[in-house]
Amino acid sequence: MIKTNLKKLTAVLGLLSCTIISVETLAATELTKNLKQGALIVGKTTPNSKVKLNNKLLTVSPSGDFVFGFGRDENKTHTLTIIEPNGNVETKTLMPQKREYNIQRINGIKKSIMKPNPKAVSRSKKDNAQIKEARKTFNPFTHFANGFIPPIDGVITGVYGSQRVFNGVKKRPHFGLDYAGKVGDPVKSPAAGKVLLFVSDMFYSGGTMIIDHGHGVTSTFLHLSKSHVQQGDSVEQGQLVAEVGASGRATGPHLDWRINWFDVRLDPAYVLNLKPL
Numbered sequence: 001m002i003k004t005n006l007k008k009l010t011a012v013l014g015l016l017s018c019t020i021i022s023v024e025t026l027a028a029t030e031l032t033k034n035l036k037q038g039a040l041i042v043g044k045t046t047p048n049s050k051v052k053l054n055n056k057l058l059t060v061s062p063s064g065d066f067v068f069g070f071g072r073d074e075n076k077t078h079t080l081t082i083i084e085p086n087g088n089v090e091t092k093t094l095m096p097q098k099r100e101y102n103i104q105r106i107n108g109i110k111k112s113i114m115k116p117n118p119k120a121v122s123r124s125k126k127d128n129a130q131i132k133e134a135r136k137t138f139n140p141f142t143h144f145a146n147g148f149i150p151p152i153d154g155v156i157t158g159v160y161g162s163q164r165v166f167n168g169v170k171k172r173p174h175f176g177l178d179y180a181g182k183v184g185d186p187v188k189s190p191a192a193g194k195v196l197l198f199v200s201d202m203f204y205s206g207g208t209m210i211i212d213h214g215h216g217v218t219s220t221f222l223h224l225s226k227s228h229v230q231q232g233d234s235v236e237q238g239q240l241v242a243e244v245g246a247s248g249r250a251t252g253p254h255l256d257w258r259i260n261w262f263d264v265r266l267d268p269a270y271v272l273n274l275k276p277l
């Protein structure tokens with residue numbers, strides 16, 4: 001009697017493990033879990049697959065890694081299509097999860113403060129063009145897939161997505177994660193990468209550095225007082241790259257850290273929680 005049951009049990013267990021294996025084989029593509037607005041989404045699939053986000057072809061690394069992101073206000077359904085080398089087609093429908101951002105309404109601001117200064121406008125246009133160009137860079141390395149660490153040990157004083165409304169006029173949302181710090185505090189690279197840009201004196205952002213983590217994923221640091229690396233340098237995760245400052249139009253010393261996927265602005269707080277696949 002016991003023998004028969006054991007036999008049955010072994011048979012059932014055997015069947016179960018077979019089922020689990022076949023499920024794993026079918027689900028060839030994995031994605032990181034967070035699909036909220038502002039999230040960087042890392043995927044892993046069978047090497048040599050083709051991956052399309054809507055109609056845009058994403059680059060898949062030789063080990064099957066790929067990446068994309070959802071902007072602050074992204075609200076359209078996205079279709080991810082994976083064509084495996086054997087011809088199998090896998091489709092995933094992704095809906096960015098809506099977030100509530102902190103909106104601060106301030107009224108009664110003087111007109112002179114509301115009006116931008118023409119010199120500032122022309123200089124910041126030049127700065128923005130330079131930043132935009134750097135963020136178009138594509139590098140084939142996949143350091144983004146190994147996770148991120150905070151660039152400094154400071155207290156967070158400003159978050160992604162928050163927005164001020166002055167006299168009813170919506171200002172540009174804040175896209176960075178602000179950390180309190182003192183001038184000279186070390187800034188470490190949150191992931192390995194390559195230095196794309198360092199400009200010591202941008203109009204609004206002061207000392208500005210961009211580090212490429214691969215496939216369009218970049219970190220940007222603002223208001224720096226000093227750089228420890230040069231454009232073109234390769235850096236390791238945790239390597240000292242710069243020092244905190246109050247340069248540009250900053251209210252005081254702090255580090256403003258941004259994360260982008262090309263021109264899509266993402267939430268740095270989310271990349272800190274990414275678990276490598």
Ligand SMILES: [Zn+2]
Nearest residue numbers: 158176178256
């Ligand atoms: Zn900031």
